[in-house]
Amino acid sequence: MAGLSRVVEHRAVQYRRTFRSSVFTSFLSPVLFLTAMGLGLGGYVDASGDAVLGGLSYLEFLAPGLLAATVMQSAAFEATFPIIGGLNWQRTFHAMYATPLSPSDIALGNLVWMAIRMAMIASVFSAVIIVLGAAHSPLVVLGIPVAVLTGMAFAAPITAFSATQRTPNRFNVIFRFGITPLFLFSGTFFPIESLPDVLQPIAWLSPLWHGVDLTRGLVLGTVGQQPAQMVAHVVVLVAIVVVSTWATVRMIERRLIRG
Amino acid sequence: MPGSPESSLIHARGLTKRFGSFTAVDGVDFDVAPGEAFGFLGPNGAGKTSTMRMIGCVSPVTDGTLTVRGLDPRTDGPEIRARLGVVPQQDTLDTELTVRENLVLYGRYFGLPRAECGRRADELLGFAQLTERQNDEVEPLSGGMKRRLTIARALINQPDLLLLDEPTTGLDPQARHLLWDRLYRLKQRGVTLVLTTHYMDEAEQLCDRLVVMDKAKIVAEGSPRQLIDRYSTREVTELRFGPGVQERLDGQLDGLADRIEHLADRVLLYADDGEAVAVAAHERGLNPETVLVRRSTLEDVFLRLTGRSLVE
Numbered sequence: 001m002a003g004l005s006r007v008v009e010h011r012a013v014q015y016r017r018t019f020r021s022s023v024f025t026s027f028l029s030p031v032l033f034l035t036a037m038g039l040g041l042g043g044y045v046d047a048s049g050d051a052v053l054g055g056l057s058y059l060e061f062l063a064p065g066l067l068a069a070t071v072m073q074s075a076a077f078e079a080t081f082p083i084i085g086g087l088n089w090q091r092t093f094h095a096m097y098a099t100p101l102s103p104s105d106i107a108l109g110n111l112v113w114m115a116i117r118m119a120m121i122a123s124v125f126s127a128v129i130i131v132l133g134a135a136h137s138p139l140v141v142l143g144i145p146v147a148v149l150t151g152m153a154f155a156a157p158i159t160a161f162s163a164t165q166r167t168p169n170r171f172n173v174i175f176r177f178g179i180t181p182l183f184l185f186s187g188t189f190f191p192i193e194s195l196p197d198v199l200q201p202i203a204w205l206s207p208l209w210h211g212v213d214l215t216r217g218l219v220l221g222t223v224g225q226q227p228a229q230m231v232a233h234v235v236v237l238v239a240i241v242v243v244s245t246w247a248t249v250r251m252i253e254r255r256l257i258r259g
Numbered sequence: 260m261p262g263s264p265e266s267s268l269i270h271a272r273g274l275t276k277r278f279g280s281f282t283a284v285d286g287v288d289f290d291v292a293p294g295e296a297f298g299f300l301g302p303n304g305a306g307k308t309s310t311m312r313m314i315g316c317v318s319p320v321t322d323g324t325l326t327v328r329g330l331d332p333r334t335d336g337p338e339i340r341a342r343l344g345v346v347p348q349q350d351t352l353d354t355e356l357t358v359r360e361n362l363v364l365y366g367r368y369f370g371l372p373r374a375e376c377g378r379r380a381d382e383l384l385g386f387a388q389l390t391e392r393q394n395d396e397v398e399p400l401s402g403g404m405k406r407r408l409t410i411a412r413a414l415i416n417q418p419d420l421l422l423l424d425e426p427t428t429g430l431d432p433q434a435r436h437l438l439w440d441r442l443y444r445l446k447q448r449g450v451t452l453v454l455t456t457h458y459m460d461e462a463e464q465l466c467d468r469l470v471v472m473d474k475a476k477i478v479a480e481g482s483p484r485q486l487i488d489r490y491s492t493r494e495v496t497e498l499r500f501g502p503g504v505q506e507r508l509d510g511q512l513d514g515l516a517d518r519i520e521h522l523a524d525r526v527l528l529y530a531d532d533g534e535a536v537a538v539a540a541h542e543r544g545l546n547p548e549t550v551l552v553r554r555s556t557l558e559d560v561f562l563r564l565t566g567r568s569l570v571e
Contacts, residue, residue, distance in 0.1 A: 006367050013360060014353065095351035097317050099368035099416075100337040257318060259308075 003101045007109025008116070010092075011082075015117075026117075027124045030070040034128065037189075038062045053191070056220070063134040064219035065188035067125050067143060068150045068211040071118045075151035076179045078114045079158035080171045086110070087255055088166050094256060103253035107159075111245060114155045115148050122147040129219065137221025146218060150211025153237045154179075156244035163251035182208045187216075210236050262290025264326040268420055268451055269297075269314060273323035276309045283309040285475035286323060293419070296442075296452040300462045300557060301472035302567070307455035308348060310472075311424045314453065316340050328420075341369060344413035344421040344450075348428070350405050352397045358408055359384065359393040366415040379415055386441065387411035403434030410441065421445065423454040427461060439464055459557035471557075473565045483557055490563045491555035492517050494533030498540065498547040499525045508545075515539050520562060529559070 042058030053061045086093040093106050122144045129135050129143075158174060165171075185195065186208035192200055203209045210233040217223035223230050264270045269291040276284040284306040291297045299307040312318035313325060316336035325332055327339045352361050359380055366376030384390045387407040397405065406426065413421060426442070427435040442465060446452055456462050462469050463483045471479040471486070479486055496516070500508075505526060512519055516528035516536050530536045533552035540547065562568060 002370060003368075006364075006370075009367060010353075010364050013364060014355060017355060090354055091347075091349060091351040092353050094317075094347065095353075095365070095412075096368060098315060098340060098343075098345040098347070098351075099365070100341040100370070101368055102337060259312060259318060 003105030004109040004112060006101065007096065007106055008113050010096075011110065011113035012116075026074060026121050030066065030121070030125055031128050033070075034059075034063060034066050034125075034132075037066070038132070038134070057134075059132065060134045060136070060220065061191075061216075062189065063129045063132070064143060064216040065186075065212040067122060067129065067219070068147050068215045069183050069186070069188045069208060070125060071122050071147040071151035072154050072208055072211070073179060073183065074118055074121050075114060075155035076158055076174065078117055079155040080162050080174070081168065083110065083159050083162035084165055084168055084171075087163060087252075093252070094259070097256045103256050104249045106256070107163075107249040107252040108245070111152070111156060111159065111248060114159075115152055118148045118151040118155075119144060122151075135219050137219065139218040139221055139223060143215045143218045146211065146215050149234075149237050149241065150208065150215070153207040153211070153240040153244075156241050156248055160244055160247040160251045163248065163255050182206050187212045207237060207240055262292070264324075264329050267291060267326075268293045268328060269453065270326045271310075271324065274310070274313065274320065274325050275322035276306070276313060276318065277321045282475050284313070287470075287472075287477045289470055289477065289480070291451065291453055293451055294446075294449050295467045296446050296454070296465050298453075298462045298466035298469035299455040299472055300457070300459065300466075300469050300561070301455075302457055305472040306475040307472055308424055311422055311453070311455055315343060315345050315422055341416065342418055342420070344416065344418035346406075346409050346413050346421065346423040346426055348424040350409055352405060352408060352412070354398040355396065357394050357396055358389055358400070361397060361408060362412055362415055365412045369416040371416070376415070379417075383411040383414055386414070386444075388437075401434070403430050403437065406430060406434070406438060407441065410438070414445075419449065420451045420453065423452065425455055425457070427456075427458070435461075459561070462557055469557075471561060471564060473561075478564045479560065486557060486560045487555045489560075491559040492529040493531040493555060494529075495553055495555050495559060496528040496530065496533040496536040496540075497525050497549075497551040497553070498528065498545075499549040499551075500547050511543060511545060512540070515543075518563075522568070527559070527562075529555070 038059035042062065045058040096106050097103065126140055126144055130140060186192070186203060186206045188208070192203040192209060195203060214230055214233040217230055262270055267290040272288050273286045274284060274288070275282070275286050287310065299310060301307055309318065313320050313332065314327060316327070316332040316339050320332060328342070330339050332339060353364070356364070362380035362383060363373070363376040366379060367373070384393050387410060389404060389408060389411065392400065392404065397408065400408070410426070423442070427438055430438065439461070442452060452465065454465065466483060468482050470477045479490065481489065505521070512526065512528065516530040518529040520527040528536050537550050537552055558568065
């Protein structure tokens with residue numbers, strides 16, 4: 001634990017020096033996106049009647065989904081470039097390994113830092129949801145840890161992958177064929193029931209769909225209506241995080257030992 | 260070779276590192292005594308870095324015995340690393356942070372309290388002559404400054420054993436001399452230095468004792484002076500001929516010296532009296548373009564042992 005916290009401390013000092021440049025992408029951009037889509041586009045959606053979204057305004061439908069999806073995007077970024085930088089460019093992880101810190105301290109410290117970053121982003125986003133009146137339940141507070149859990153279901157496996165790479169060339173594949181399609185087709189912008197029947201099971205495979213559905217249940221207070229499905233979401237997400245955290249420790253250890 | 264796991268700071272017997280079917284270090288034996296400056300001299304790819312990484316407990320030993328301070332890297336890695344200073348071949352500084360932040364955060368890795376890290380950072384900034392740059396980011400610093408910061412950082416846990424992997428590779432002569440001066444001061448304070456280098460002048464300047472490595476094995480061991488005495492003559496006469504002349508010498512130099520080496524651009528004649536060799540060459544009617552008589556160096560030792568130059 002002590003070693004892990006030193007790694008988190010290092011990441012926090014780094015962040016303190018660079019956070020100004022990330023304020024827009026982390027905090028402002030998602031809020032602008034929510035306002036433009038939820039209020040602007042939502043005005044047209046709502047004009048066609050509220051029956052399509054089960055009585056919800058478009059803003060109410062979109063906001064929780066976008067919370068989970070925003071955290072996922074941040075997770076994908078945090079799990080790629082800083083990891084490959086620490087192992088290959090600045091090699092700061094190798095510097096850490098020359099001290100009493102262990103590979104698992106380095107791996108887990110970075111994952112914990114990513115969770116902290118995501119919690120910051122989710123908190124700001126949740127506050128905006130509350131201010132816009134799109135939260136229906138005090139459970140909105142639980143939307144923050146669930147969004148972080150969703151983000152970690154991406155951060156941990158992507159970190160394990162990044163630890164095997166020496167250049168960022170393949171990251172484009174993750175963003176283009178992974179993050180972007182999931183962002184669009186995981187029930188964030190429209191219910192997955194709107195997808196053609198053959199595509200719906202694919203949405204169920206998306207970790208983001210599990211996160212979006214669960215976050216929406218909490219923010220709108222409807223979580224009690226389908227308890228079994230909600231529990232299943234948590235189980236799926238936790239399973240992904242546990243397995244890929246183990247993989248991250250193994251991959252980082254292998255890479256550090258190779259030099 | 261004397262030395263035991265108890266009396267030596269580092270003790271290696273049959274130390275071996277394999278990567279798959281490739282053998283990087285092939286059964287080497289050496290001992291490093293407390294307080295000495297010990298060097299691994301050899302060309303790139305000789306196995307120096309692999310040996311250093313095993314001593315630093317970041318690369319597992321494949322075979323053989325290795326103890327550091329009597330501890331086994333296999334089981335006591337974190338404990339050994341806690342009392343070690345490491346200067347890696349490639350800089351591993353956090354270039355987005357300031358000089359000072361790099362030192363303080365590194366101290367934190369060793370579990371030192373923040374105030375203590377700050378106090379030691381101030382002292383080390385002075386030692387590395389970086390006090391004026393302490394609040395600057397690392398990125399724009401010169402190569403020499405980054406190396407000095409890396410050395411300062413390696414000292415934050417006050418180690419009595421410092422591992423330096425090619426500490427001055429890529430630096431200009433002035434920066435190298437400044438670095439050597441700092442390392443010499445550490446040695447005088449009793450810090451044990453273990454370094455790798457492919458510069459013979461660096462090895463001669465810094466090392467009390469060294470081993471010459473080539474193709475994963477140790478081929479010779481001793482002080483720089485001993486090695487020169489054992490494997491070379493006191494002096495060397497270097498003859499440089501005009502284009503094409505060297506190829507047509509045809510034994511005209513035979514018998515002039517104890518040993519003759521033909522390099523691509525010159526001929527080296529090994530003898531205790533280099534001046535006499537130069538005179539004798541003239542008497543034979545040879546007209547080299549330049550004649551240089553110098554003392555033997557570790558470069559000559561290496562050439563003798565391996566048939567190749569150190570820096571190719």
